[in-house]
Amino acid sequence: MGMLSHRHTAMSMAMLLLLLVVRLSVAAADLDSQRAALLALRSSVGGRTRFWNATNQTPCNWAGVQCDQDHVVELHLPGVALSGQLPNGIFGNLTHLRTLSLRFNALTGSLPSDLASCVNLRNLYLQRNLLSGEIPQFLFSLPDLVRLNMGYNNFSGPISTSFNNFTRLKTLFLENNKLSGSIPELNRLSLDQFNVSNNLLNGSVPVKLQTFSQDSFLGNSLCGRPFSLCSGTDSPSSSPFPIPDGNGTKNNNNHNNKLSGGAIAGIVIGSVVFLLLVVFLLIFLCRNKSSKKTSAVNVATVKHPESEVPHEKSISDMENGNGYSSAAAAAAAAAVAVNKVEANGNGNGGVGGVKKLVFFGNAARAFDLEDLLRASAEVLGKGTFGTAYKAVLESGPVVAVKRLKDVTITEKEFREKIEAVGAIDHQSLVPLRAYYFSRDEKLLVYDYMSMGSLSALLHGNKGAGRTPLNWEMRSGIALGAARGIDYLHSQGPNVSHGNIKSSNILLTKSYEARVSDFGLAQLVGPSSTPNRVAGYRAPEVTDPRRVSQKADVYSFGVLLLELLTGKAPTHALLNEEGVDLPRWVQSVVREEWTSEVFDLELLRYQNVEEEMVQLLQLAVDCAAPYPDKRPSMSDVVRNIEELRHSSLKEDQDQIQHDNNDLEL
Structure with missing residues (x-):
């Protein structure tokens, strides 16, 4: 029996081994x-x-x-x-x-x-x-x-x-x-x-x-729902304009629905006469105004010093430099702003008597308040701290004028804070050239950036003729913005930007980044700030007027993700409303191949995929939920410089390799 049992066990093991080998x-x-x-x-x-x-x-x-x-x-x-x-x-x-x-x-x-x-x-x-x-x-x-x-x-x-x-x-x-x-x-x-x-x-x-x-x-x-009801499904009483016939019943005969030729002609003639009367009235008012004013702004609108700013909806809800759909609304808004300044500047309005532009530094005063008031004005955009205008001066220069809103501090405090801003000078920052303060108006004068904002370039018109943002441009913009923010942080441990977002990254003609709106968070009241950085604000920030440098790093991380993905941070990504950009990127990288997150315009540049992934990782590090886990802006600058240097070296090696192939 022992022999048989042993033999049976050996055969079972052999069968199992055979099955394992087969499997x-x-x-x-x-x-x-x-x-x-x-x-x-x-x-x-x-x-x-x-x-x-x-x-x-x-x-x-x-x-x-x-x-x-x-x-x-x-x-x-x-x-x-x-x-x-x-x-x-x-x-x-x-x-x-x-x-x-x-x-x-x-x-x-x-x-x-x-x-x-x-x-x-x-x-x-x-x-x-x-x-x-x-x-x-x-x-x-x-x-x-x-x-x-x-x-x-x-x-x-x-x-x-x-x-x-x-x-x-x-x-x-x-x-x-x-x-x-x-x-x-x-x-x-x-x-x-x-x-x-x-x-x-x-x-x-x-x-x-x-x-x-x-x-x-x-x-x-x-x-049908969610649209209007389909024809044939409406009840007879649901017609919006029922026409009763002679018997008191409703009649939808087409003949009764049409106006006679005489009625149409009467309407047309009456409309033309009314339009002519309006035109003559406007001409009379304009001449009457011009005879009473010695200086005016060159805008195509009737100016009235006591007019109110047009309703926000007629201006724009966008916070980038895309411009406005209505030139008339833009001109009206600009006229209101400068006329209020003129009214205050020609008398003793506000604190300190006669008002004038205050310039920073020792730069030549190429224009004064009167020149600014005579400039043609165009609304650029409605931002967090107020409305921005493009002003073309008669003497030639083009400047950007920001009309601040909700300034709640005293004139003395304003001057102290704004002079500290004006003293900051760096090639990656939009320089503040001058300011104007009166009781009713506070204006800031900046250099005009002709290429607009990064937000407009990323999310604006993507039709024919648009210059695609390649890797070199995007990494260069990232580096320029990082250098500007790093310089701000170097001014002291309590100095921060507080409002970092793509609409505040302006671009030169050569696509170099300039950081704008720095130092303005200290000037406005709390009503202007709660939602100003939706999608960019660090989770630990409770008061948007008091933002730490680590919170700036978080906002910059979101900005980097926006550069790489082409997606706005407030977009309802992947049809999951409420998912912010950092969480979406992390979920895709975890569940999918990393290239899923990159903007399609970047995917054509295959030789820099490693650098793109490195910058993506840096962005994720910057947008870490806990401040202690985030790098400093100086570390961010160094990392971007290194990966751009690596990318440039690879390009040069590839060019050399291609030249060698041609020689062979």
Whole structure:
């Protein structure tokens, strides 16, 4: 019996060993097939998948690839310059995929049919490519999909009723395509996020989808909630302008709805006469005003010293230097500002008698208050501390004038604080040239920066003719801004900026950064400050008028993230309202490949990816939740200088390498 038992045990162990060997060999073969599939993908669509080390036997260590028990379960390749069409024969070997992210690339054509083999797929991100054709039917054989994003492509055709197959689907984004027809009833779905805006859809919004906002349906020809009711569904009494007929009943006859020709002619003639009367009246008033004034501002508006500033809405709610849509509103606002100054400056208004511009330093006085009052004025923007104007002086210089609001301190305190600001001089700061103080008006005169603000450049017009911000420009802007803030901090342990944001980083014609609005937080009352740095303010700051240097570092970290991602810090990122920029970047870096966070304009510069990642890490360090974890601004400057030096050296080495190739 002992012999038999021993022999039985030996045979069992041999069988287990054999099974283990077979399983390992099968797993190795399976991993080899997945590795081959990924390499085939690399050769088909290129991009930065070339960084994959083909000599490495396991693809699980490749960037963007995640494995579970020797199976590729996640493939994240967002924003890595993939181009061309996805071939068949790849996804059939990646059947364990649970997440596939190919967003922000340049993929074209239709989806490969073997994608249907990925039956475990839960998250499919295809947005912002150039994919086309109808949404393929085989896609609906993936029953476990939870998130599907196919927005910003060229998909066409109808939205299939087969979407009801996705009973677990929570997110469906199909916006900015060429989908046509009506939206089908999706009664089997329980969606949390839905968007079909900017397509060619028509008809009524299905009842189950009417809980979503208008933003989910804009850019189509749709009716029904959340829009107006569809024709034919209104009750007879719901007509906005019912016309009773002779029997007292409502008659919608088209003939009765039209005005006669005589009535139309009467309206036109009356309108013309009224317009002429208004024009003559304005001319009379203007001549009457000009005869009473010896000096005036050259703006296209009637000036009245007692006029109030136009309503904020007619000016702007933007805090960058984009300019204004209404030239008349801009001129009116400028006229009001300078006329109040003129009224106070020609008499004994305010403290100290006759008022005048006070200049800083020993620079030549190229203009005086009268020159400033005669300058043509243009509103640049409404900022935290007041409205800024561009003033073109008759003698030639162009300056920026900031009209402060909510100044609550005395004239003596104002002069002491503003003279300390005027004494600060650094090439990375916008210099304060002069100031004016009266009881009703406080003006600051700065050098005019013709390229506007970083905020306008990042988030403004991105159409044809716009100069893209490349890596060299962005890293240079980051360095210039850092140097300016570091210089402020060097003036003393209690000296800080307090209002660091992209609209306060102004640019020269050569895209050099100049930090503005420093030292102004001490001048205004608390009503101006609570929301002035939304998205930039450090979590420990409770009083925006008292900001530490470490809080400045946090704001600068957010500014760096804005430079790298192209996203405003107050944007509702990834459709998750309330998520701030630092947390979003950290979550993407943790869950996705790091290049997902970078602005598309930066992704074309592949030779500086390492420097971009280094600057991203520096930004995350600056925006650390705890002040003690943040670097000093001098450390920030040194780090940016080092990575820019590294980037420049690599560029020079690449140029030398290319020249050697040409010689060969």
